[in-house]
Amino acid sequence: MLAWLMGIGLPVDAATLLASWSFGSSLGDQTNLPDVVAAHLQASPVDGIVASTGAIVPHSYVSVAPGNMAMRLRRGDDGGNAFRFTLSADPGYTFQITDASFVVKLSDSAGANRNVSVWPNADPKVTLLDSAGGDLATTFKPGSFGWKTSNWNAFVLREDLQTLTLRVLLSGNSLNTKADIDHITLAGNVLPTPLPASGLLALAGLTGVLFVAKRRVADDDGSVR
Numbered sequence: 074m075l076a077w078l079m080g081i082g083l084p085v086d087a088a089t090l091l092a093s094w095s096f097g098s099s100l101g102d103q104t105n106l107p108d109v110v111a112a113h114l115q116a117s118p119v120d121g122i123v124a125s126t127g128a129i130v131p132h133s134y135v136s137v138a139p140g141n142m143a144m145r146l147r148r149g150d151d152g153g154n155a156f157r158f159t160l161s162a163d164p165g166y167t168f169q170i171t172d173a174s175f176v177v178k179l180s181d182s183a184g185a186n187r188n189v190s191v192w193p194n195a196d197p198k199v200t201l202l203d204s205a206g207g208d209l210a211t212t213f214k215p216g217s218f219g220w221k222t223s224n225w226n227a228f229v230l231r232e233d234l235q236t237l238t239l240r241v242l243l244s245g246n247s248l249n250t251k252a253d254i255d256h257i258t259l260a261g262n263v264l265p266t267p268l269p270a271s272g273l274l275a276l277a278g279l280t281g282v283l284f285v286a287k288r289r290v291a292d293d294d295g296s297v298r
Contacts, residue, residue: 143255153244182245
């Protein structure tokens with residue numbers, strides 16, 4: 074009981090890595106499921122979608138190095154496609170994102186657009202990255218080219234995230250454009266939701282009742298413990 078009371082309102086152990094996806098080590102074990110998910114969080118698979126409609130599109134996998142797969146989307150006839158995934162907290166918890174990175178490769182593209190946007194809880198979209206250019210192989214992270222630093226600085230202050238949907242858009246002018254993503258990582262903190270003031274008062278009252286009840290229990294010799 075005491076240990077439980079002491080834990081109310083205090084942060085749980087900080088989870089440096091909240092969730093990550095690396096898509097397997099070979100063509101025999103490729104997967105779009107998360108590799109790591111911190112306690113009290115849930116993470117979805119990474120899906121390929123049509124950026125404009127959200128419709129699911131086929132994805133494939135490619136070996137980028139021995140023992141390392143990446144997930145691949147093609148532009149397709151329907152325009153730009155995107156990688157999409159969601160992180161959510163268990164009841165009684167929220168989370169905070171303090172760092173993020175995405176290993177990205179674009180190839181066979183006459184021109185390309187790169188965009189990372191997030192939908193925190195049910196709030197409007199926040200654009201974290203927006204850049205354009207040709208083929209590339211890079212790691213996008215806070216401070217990299219095209220990163221919207223002011224948006225990011227405001228976003229990382231939030232400690233109220235219950236759900237977070239991320240869309241990583243990678244598209245090009247050519248129908249043969251290929252977009253690969255790998256080593257998606259989200260870091261931050263998992264936080265318990267504080268009890269409202271009414272709940273804390275009720276809990277204090279319950280603790281007092283238990284204490285008084287214990288005082289009234291007599292030993293066999295008539296003394297009171």
